[in-house]
Amino acid sequence: SQPLAGHQAAELQSKVVPSKQILHSDNMEMEPETMETKSVTEYFSKLHMGSLVYSCTSKRKNK
Amino acid sequence: RMEASCLELALEGERLCKAGDCRAGVSFFEAAVQVGTEDLKTLSAIYSQLGNAYFYLHEYTKALEYHHHDLTLARTIGDLLGEAKASGNLGNTLKVLGNFEEAIVCCQRHLDISRELNDKVGEARALYNLGNVYHSKGKNVANAGTHDPGELPEDVKNALQKAANYYEENLTIVTELGDRAAQGRAFGNLGNTRYLLGDFRSAVLAHEQRLLIAKEFGDRSAERRAYSNLGNAYIFLGEFETAAEYYKRTLQLARQLQDRAVEAQACYSLGNTYTLLQDYEKAIDYHLKHLVIAQELNDKIGEGRACWSLGNAYTALGNHDQAMHFAERHLEISREVGDRSGELTARLNLSDLQMVLGLSYSTNNSMMAECHVVENSFNGTRPRAGRRHSMENMELMKLTPEKVQNWN
Numbered sequence: 001s002q003p004l005a006g007h008q009a010a011e012l013q014s015k016v017v018p019s020k021q022i023l024h025s026d027n028m029e030m031e032p033e034t035m036e037t038k039s040v041t042e043y044f045s046k047l048h049m050g051s052l053v054y055s056c057t058s059k060r061k062n063k
Numbered sequence: 064r065m066e067a068s069c070l071e072l073a074l075e076g077e078r079l080c081k082a083g084d085c086r087a088g089v090s091f092f093e094a095a096v097q098v099g100t101e102d103l104k105t106l107s108a109i110y111s112q113l114g115n116a117y118f119y120l121h122e123y124t125k126a127l128e129y130h131h132h133d134l135t136l137a138r139t140i141g142d143l144l145g146e147a148k149a150s151g152n153l154g155n156t157l158k159v160l161g162n163f164e165e166a167i168v169c170c171q172r173h174l175d176i177s178r179e180l181n182d183k184v185g186e187a188r189a190l191y192n193l194g195n196v197y198h199s200k201g202k203n204v205a206n207a208g209t210h211d212p213g214e215l216p217e218d219v220k221n222a223l224q225k226a227a228n229y230y231e232e233n234l235t236i237v238t239e240l241g242d243r244a245a246q247g248r249a250f251g252n253l254g255n256t257r258y259l260l261g262d263f264r265s266a267v268l269a270h271e272q273r274l275l276i277a278k279e280f281g282d283r284s285a286e287r288r289a290y291s292n293l294g295n296a297y298i299f300l301g302e303f304e305t306a307a308e309y310y311k312r313t314l315q316l317a318r319q320l321q322d323r324a325v326e327a328q329a330c331y332s333l334g335n336t337y338t339l340l341q342d343y344e345k346a347i348d349y350h351l352k353h354l355v356i357a358q359e360l361n362d363k364i365g366e367g368r369a370c371w372s373l374g375n376a377y378t379a380l381g382n383h384d385q386a387m388h389f390a391e392r393h394l395e396i397s398r399e400v401g402d403r404s405g406e407l408t409a410r411l412n413l414s415d416l417q418m419v420l421g422l423s424y425s426t427n428n429s430m431m432a433e434c435h436v437v438e439n440s441f442n443g444t445r446p447r448a449g450r451r452h453s454m455e456n457m458e459l460m461k462l463t464p465e466k467v468q469n470w471n
Contacts, residue, residue, distance in 0.1 A: 008418055027295070028202075028295065029255075031252050038108040039077060041077060042108075
């Protein structure tokens with residue numbers, strides 16, 4: 001019969017061959033979330049308040 | 064004067080967020096809230112953008128707070144579209160925080176209102192979000208146990224199947240709308256859902272579509288994601304060579320995009336793939352590359368995994384000295400990060416290795432002499448005498464039936 005240590009070494013070797021399980025860790029690559037957006041600019045342009053926005057931005061430019 | 068000032072601050076916040084500087088954007092939005100405004104619709108837009116900025120900054124509790132304010136406000140002023148949007152954002156945030164049941168209620172509200180308003184774009188986006196919530200829910204429950212994809216408890220399977228259905232419904236609408244970018248996202252997540260369901264062939268089909276669209280847009284991050292997911296699916300189809308090819312493309316793109324963490328992951332995947340191909344030298348090569356980056360990024364968990372994998376690969380090559388070195392390192396790191404199961408694994412590996420080393424070095428028969436020759440030819444180094452002697456006596460004591468049972 002095979003000497004004990006040789007047998008153990010062979011068994012150890014076969015034990016370490018991984019299952020596919022190890023690859024199924026957490027490396028799945030998901031797509032990004034999509035968030036809904038609201039905007040102050042849009043709201044004001046919808047309200048035809050372009051003049052107010054204009055006055056704000058021109059004021060900022062003057063600073 | 065006060066009104067204009069709030070608006071000014073909010074506009075600057077918007078500009079900064081659009082330019083990608085969410086941190087600075089947040090300060091301006093918060094200043095705008097401090098100043099305050101009588102215009103509730105403006106306030107709603109500020110809350111919403113604050114919520115999104117915090118979401119992108121991964122400060123989800125803050126994001127939750129502001130999206131909740133936005134929802135309350137939208138309901139108060141009877142802004143139905145605004146309510147739909149706030150519900151969707153709240154749903155996404157709750158999902159990330161792991162509150163899946165409430166997330167589903169919110170995303171469903173987004174869907175219902177979009178349908179009521181006959182808003183096709185909103186409907187599609189709500190369906191995608193719902194798919195994401197059910198996917199996360201399924202994955203979250205599945206992670207609690209250990210099983211290969213395809214072997215899932217019933218509740219996990221149900222959640223994932225729902226996710227797949229929502230993604231497919233989303234795909235029908237965004238295809239009608241001709242929105243290729245949205246199709247790309249849906250294909251990617253549908254592919255991952257089918258992968259978890261164990262339907263690897265159709266996972267490949269979905270990821271191939273994702274890849275095609277990524278190339279259309281020249282979106283290299285999406286392209287890299289598709290390669291990586293294709294690699295994963297081919298592993299489970301048992302086509303390891305094909306998987307290795309896709310992982311190599313992932314690695315190539317990760318290097319081009321200078322993303323060290325992704326590069327490390329690709330090396331780890333390649334190391335594991337070559338282990339499955341029983342090409343242990345290549346496996347060691349990639350695991351060492353993974354190890355170097357993990358150390359560079361100070362990623363202790365990654366470093367521990369690398370040591371564990373390297374220990375296994377060296378054991379497979381019969382290089383028990385190197386195997387011991389990495390098993391010891393794995394034990395050290397597992398202790399350091401408080402990974403109890405890693406610590407246990409490392410201990411078992413170490414005692415297995417000590418047994419083999421102890422016995423092989425202390426036995427004088429010809430079989431063991433051969434083992435030495437083989438080992439040294441792999442190693443290129445002499446076995447370390449000091450360790451051998453110290454183990455000679457204690458290792459035989461460990462050969463109890465109980466221990467032998469643990470080997471299987």
